[in-house]
Amino acid sequence: MTSQILIQPPAPAVAPEQTIVERLRQNATKTPQQLALVCGAQRLTWAELDARTNRVANVVLEMGVHKGDNVAILSANSIAYAELFLGILRAGACVTPLSSMASPDALHKMLADSDAKAIFVAKQYFDLVEGFVSSLSLQRVAIDFEHPDFADYETALADAPATDPMIPIEMSDAFNLIYSSGTTGTPKGILHNHWMRAAQMERVSPNGYDDNARTLISTPLYSNTTIVAFLPTLFGGSTVYMMPKFDAQEYLKIIQREAITHTMLVPVQYKRIMDVPDFEAFDLSSMRMKFSTSAPLRADVKADVLARFPGKLIEYYGLTEGGGVTVLIADDNPTKLHTVGQLAPGNDIRLIDGSGHEVPQGEVGEICGRGPTMMAGYFGRNDLTAEYIWRDAQGHVYFRSGDMGSFDQDGFLVLSDRKKDMIISGGLNIYANDLELVLLQDADVMDAAVIGVPSEAWGETPLGLVTLRQGATRTVNDILLQANATLGKSQRLSAVEKRESMPRSTIGKILKKELRAPYWEATPT
Incomplete structure (x- = not known):
């Protein structure tokens, strides 16, 4: 594979000094008996998660996976998914979470493009890969079913040592590979490194993820939307609660039963939750922080959430690729609910026209962003990475979002549309x-x-x-x-x-x- 185009993001105010892998290892030593993961009736303490993460890492290494190799997962949210995600990282490999929305053809292309050395598959989605996966030159593990061409997950873990392999990991090493397309065409692999993910951890303390947070996630772990709540919670030594499949009524029950403090939701979920007929009957007083991302949250829905759903509401605008990020603290800006907020610290956004020139203040242009958290590039596709880049007069790299927007007089970003829409x-x-x-x-x-x-x-x-x-x-x-x-x-x-x-x-x-x-x-x- 050819080397990646070098993306040099601006340094954050405080540069990360510790990888997520290192911090999670420390958390298990510091609070071994505290809950780390919950999914349905399954619960893992930090000590249990640490041991199983070690076993996953050793299973991956015994397969012949080397540092930087891609390892794929195809599953719904589960304890196994979470420990696989973390164990692959601890082995020094790159997590490649595959979309369950993708067609078999698209998944085949993703696995070929990533040159994945192994895949872990749940029974629920086996039919998506059944027609081709046994012909691929990669290790295959069945998470929760039996198949003659697949190793059994729990058997493999039981046979693996629970000792930490202590693989050295550098900030420049690959962290995850997320594919941006899953229905038709050739998927694009968005490569993030450990630096990018570690830089995102600056939001841990300001958002209270390190204060005995209990974070409920109900979007799939192959989505960056989920990962940006999953990782900070664990980095902060707190507890992640996972739903395998979103259901608005069940979601509210979990908040009440588990005294959930944090959540990450996408706009359609907020609408479904607020439309639950007996919404007012649930005790949601434990909620401290609610986040929204992936698409703009309608102003009327924001207003309804502020009026009836306890806890602060924060909307993030950004891309899986990274670049410019804006933040709307809705509670503090009730007159700006039609916007996606102001620039996050250390971020910059420029608006350009079809010729690549910046547009005057107040006019609509394509959003190009730059910030401390930027992808390493599209995996193996320098051509696509180059197309995605816009440079200012100083030669600084910005990512073209494909979104159109304008800044109001107070510096709040108002989205207009996707350029292609x-x-x-x-x-x-x-x-x-x-x-x-x-x-x-x-x-x-x-x-x-x-x-x-x-x-x-x-x-x-x-x-x-x-x-x-x-x-x-x-x-x-x-x-x-x-x-x-x-x-x-x-x-x-x-x-x-x-x-x-x-x-x-x-x-x-x-x-x-x-x-x-x-x-x-x-x-x-």
Whole structure:
């Protein structure tokens, strides 16, 4: 493999001196009897987690995995997943968590692209790899089932020593490889090193992750959204509670039963939680900190969370690749709920036009970010890494986000849309997000997406897709007329269509590519 393009992020105010692997080892010695992991009825203390992490590391090493090799996991959230994640790191290898939303073809491409030396698979997702995995030249381990071509996970652990292999790990060593695409096309592997993850730990104390935190995560561990709550909690010596699958009612029960203090959620989860009919019946007084990321959280949902859900609400805007990060402390900025906050310390964001020039203050441009936490690059793809980079006049590296936005007069970032989701109709730029917000103001609309569809007159034109509340009696034409009465002439929707539900990723993002496909595939070329 060719060497990676060197990405040199700016140094944080306090440079990390300790890897996550080192800190977790220390935590197990310091508080061996404290709970570290909880998932359903399973509970592990720090001492138990440490021993099982050592066993995983030794299993991986006995497979012939060397420092820096990629080791894949395909599983729902579980105790086994968590200890595999940590054990692979302790062996000096790179964790490659695979998306359970990916197609078999995409997973095949991910495993080939990563040159994974081993894969750990849970029964729930075995069918996704069954057709090809036995033909690959890699070690195979079944987490919770039996198969003649797979080693048994618990047997392998029982046979491995519980002693720490003490593999030396440098900040520049690979930490994890996260694939950004899982449905079609060639996936891109986002490579993070130990420096990047250690630099993220600056938020541990300010966010109270080191104060006997009990963090509930309900998004999958292959998602960066989950990892940025999972790792700080463990780094702080606290306890992670995992849900294998999100259910709003069960989520509230866990908060009440376990006195949860911290959580990371994506916007669609907040909406489902706040819509639970007996929400007010749950005792949520233990909650201290609630975080949101992965997509913008609607202002009206933020306001509802602030009014009824105890604890602070903090929204992060950033990318899995890293770069510029903004933070909105919603409780302190009730008039800025339509934004994603201000720059995090040590971060910088520039807004550029299609020619790569910075736009004037207040105008919309593509968001390019730079900060202490930046990926090492796309794995083995210097070409893609180079395309992702924008440089300022001093030659500093910024990452192009593909998101469009503007800064208001107070320095709060207002998102407009994904660049690829922007609709160009009659030569005018239309931001789908603006139209979606208008549709969502309709009392009968529960969910909405706006996409560009082919138009002979305009090239493309905006189409609204909506899911309606139960009991709604108005037609989609009524909704269209109400929306267009609010929208500007150049923004008006060509039509509104009803959908029973929107296709979403596991972390709640609407899959607009799937929504657009039928319209564009039917267009003659």
